[in-house]
Amino acid sequence: DAGITQSPRHKVTETGTPVTLRCHQTENHRYMYWYRQDPGHGLRLIHYSYGVKDTDKGEVSDGYSVSRSKTEDFLLTLESATSSQTSVYFCAISDSYGTRGYNEQFFGPGTRLTVL
């Protein structure tokens, strides 16, 4: 999985509790992303980062926050988890376009989160 790890890989928590998911990369890529994957919805972008301390919202950012204090780490926080946030969460990375004129994304193994 291209030097990307996610932790934890599985988590069960209760409604109202805070949860933090971690994504760690060893590729020194500039861009990092958090997606959630739900049946029938494919992958939906939650937040992304285009550099250390530079983050922005994706299409489903409500209820989530992120932080990136180092190039290699991108944290996703659910301040107060709800059952609707039960999902599989994927982290992805990509590098700048460079001379190829395009980039691609590399994905981590995913975190399965269940909110009871």
Added chain:
Amino acid sequence: SQQGEEDPQALSIQEGENATMNCSYKTSINNLQWYRQNSGRGLVHLILIRSNEREKHSGRLRVTLDTSKKSSSLLITASRAADTASYFCAQPGTGTGNQFYFGTGTSLTVIP
């Protein structure tokens, strides 16, 4: 939402047959990419086609692009049981984050 759609949602074929899946996207692109996801794993990049290309091949994969219809198709020839996976198209966004917008995916089952 800029999320594209894929058709069919699910496809089941016999080993050795060809599998075709289609993707429709919403905005202008400079390239379109296809990804594969094995069960329980993250997505893996398969192939990219640029906006000035109409067709591209990579091994048993053939991708076509029709920018006038904002659609693309992925053909897997002589399918194998190991091709069983979900397939997603992705279009790059235009923001500062090099973000991608993924389709809803096609679940392919190849029966041995």
